[in-house]
Amino acid sequence: MSEKFFEFLEEKLRRLKEQNLYRSLKDVNSRDGMEITINGKKYINFSSNDYLGLSQHPLVKEAAMQAIKIFGCGGGASRLLAGGTVLNKELEKLLAQLKGTESSIVLNSGYTANTSLIPVLAEEEDIIFSDELNHASIIDGIRLSKAKKIIYKHADIDDLSQKIKETSCKGKKIVITDTVFSMDGDIAPLKELYEICKFEDAILYIDDAHGTGVLGQGQGAWKHFNLPQENFVVQMGTLSKSVGCFGAFVCGTNSLIDWFINSARGFIFSTALPPSVIASAIASIKIIIEDKTLIDTLWHNTEKVIEAIKILGLKTTNTQTPIIPLLFESIEDAMNASKIFNSLGIYAPVIRPPTVKIPRIRITISAAHTHENIERLIEAFNLLCQQPRRA
Numbered sequence: 001m002s003e004k005f006f007e008f009l010e011e012k013l014r015r016l017k018e019q020n021l022y023r024s025l026k027d028v029n030s031r032d033g034m035e036i037t038i039n040g041k042k043y044i045n046f047s048s049n050d051y052l053g054l055s056q057h058p059l060v061k062e063a064a065m066q067a068i069k070i071f072g073c074g075g076g077a078s079r080l081l082a083g084g085t086v087l088n089k090e091l092e093k094l095l096a097q098l099k100g101t102e103s104s105i106v107l108n109s110g111y112t113a114n115t116s117l118i119p120v121l122a123e124e125e126d127i128i129f130s131d132e133l134n135h136a137s138i139i140d141g142i143r144l145s146k147a148k149k150i151i152y153k154h155a156d157i158d159d160l161s162q163k164i165k166e167t168s169c170k171g172k173k174i175v176i177t178d179t180v181f182s183m184d185g186d187i188a189p190l191k192e193l194y195e196i197c198k199f200e201d202a203i204l205y206i207d208d209a210h211g212t213g214v215l216g217q218g219q220g221a222w223k224h225f226n227l228p229q230e231n232f233v234v235q236m237g238t239l240s241k242s243v244g245c246f247g248a249f250v251c252g253t254n255s256l257i258d259w260f261i262n263s264a265r266g267f268i269f270s271t272a273l274p275p276s277v278i279a280s281a282i283a284s285i286k287i288i289i290e291d292k293t294l295i296d297t298l299w300h301n302t303e304k305v306i307e308a309i310k311i312l313g314l315k316t317t318n319t320q321t322p323i324i325p326l327l328f329e330s331i332e333d334a335m336n337a338s339k340i341f342n343s344l345g346i347y348a349p350v351i352r353p354p355t356v357k358i359p360r361i362r363i364t365i366s367a368a369h370t371h372e373n374i375e376r377l378i379e380a381f382n383l384l385c386q387q388p389r390r391a
Contacts, residue, residue: 053368054244075272116266125171185319213242
C-alpha cells in the first residue's frame with residue numbers, strides 16, 4: 001500500500017512539472033536592504049511585502065536584541081499560561097491606538113487569525129458574504145465555521161446588496177473582505193461596504209494585511225476612507241508585511257477581544273510569539289505612527305513604477321497600491337519574462353495557477369528600494385517590451 005501511495009505522489013508531481021506548475025523553495029543566503037543573495041547571486045528583491053523596509057530598520061533590530069537579553073528567545077507557553085510578557089500588552093495598546101479601537105489581541109500569523117477568529121465570530125444560523133477574491137486564509141476560516149457561505153462578485157456592491165436583501169437569515173449577517181487584494185493590488189470599496197452593513201445591521205470583518213502601514217498614512221484602509229469607528233467593524237491585520245516582523249492582530253471592542261481570547265483555538269492553543277518579535281513590532285508601529293517619511297517614499301516609488309508601466313503599455317490590473325502585477329497570456333510567457341528580470345539581477349518570480357487564474361509577475365514596491373533599484377526595474381520593463389511576446 002505504501003509503495004502505491006508514493007508512486008501516486010510521484011505521478012502527481014510529474015504532472016505538475018509538465019504543466020509548469022511545480023514549485024520549489026528558494027532560501028536567501030543574505031539580505032541587505034532590498035538586496036538579497038540566492039545561491040551566490042545578488043538580486044534586487046521586488047517580491048517582498050516589506051513595504052516600508054522596517055524589517056531592516058536599526059531601531060527595530062535593536063529592539064529585538066534587547067528583548068532577547070531580557071526575556072530569552074521563546075515564549076515557552078501560550079499567552080493564557082504566561083507565555084507572553086508585558087511587551088504584549090504594550091503592543092496591543094499601540095495597535096488599538098493605530099486602528100482607533102478599544103482593544104486588540106495579537107495572534108501568531110494572518111492565517112492563524114482568520115482560521116481562528118471567523119469560526120468563533122460566525123455561528124450556525126449566521127450567513128457570511130465573502131468577496132470571491134478573498135485570501136485563502138479567509139476562505140479556510142469560513143469553511144471551518146458553521147455558518148452558511150455566499151460568495152459575491154469581486155468588489156461588486158450591487159451584487160452584494162442584492163444577495164443580502166434576497167437572503168433570509170435567522171442569525172447574524174457577516175460581510176468579510178480583504179481591504180487590499182494581494183494578487184491584484186486593488187482596494188475594496190469599504191465606504192459602500194460600511195454603508196450596506198450599517199443599513200442591514202451586519203458585521204463587517206476586514207482583513208487589512210496589505211493596507212496597514214501603506215494606506216491612510218499608515219493607519220490602514222479604514223482611515224484611508226475616513227470612515228467612523230463602529231462596534232460592528234472588526235479589523236484584522238498582520239505584523240509581517242509593512243510592520244516588517246511577524247504575527248497578526250485583531251482590533252475591536254473590549255467585549256469582542258475578550259470573546260476571542262476565550263474562544264479562538266488558534267490563540268488559546270498556540271505558544272506565544274517570541275518576545276523579540278513583539279519588541280520589534282512595537283518599534284515598527286511607533287515608527288509608522290511618528291514618522292511618515294517612509295510612507296511618502298513608498299508612494300513616490302510606487303507612482304514612478306506605475307507611470308513607467310502605463311507609458312510602455314504593459315498589461316497590469318487596476319492596482320491602487322504598491323502591489324503591481326504584470327499579466328501574461330500563458331505560464332511560459334510569464335516564466336520567460338521572469339528570466340529577463342533575473343538576467344538584470346531582479347528577483348520577481350512567477351505567480352501561477354491555482355493561486356491566480358491569470359499568470360503574472362507580482363511586482364511589489366518598498367520604501368527601501370533606492371532610485372537605482374527603481375531604474376533597474378524600469379530597464380527590465382523596457383527589455384521586456386523588446387521581446388516578440390510581451391505582456
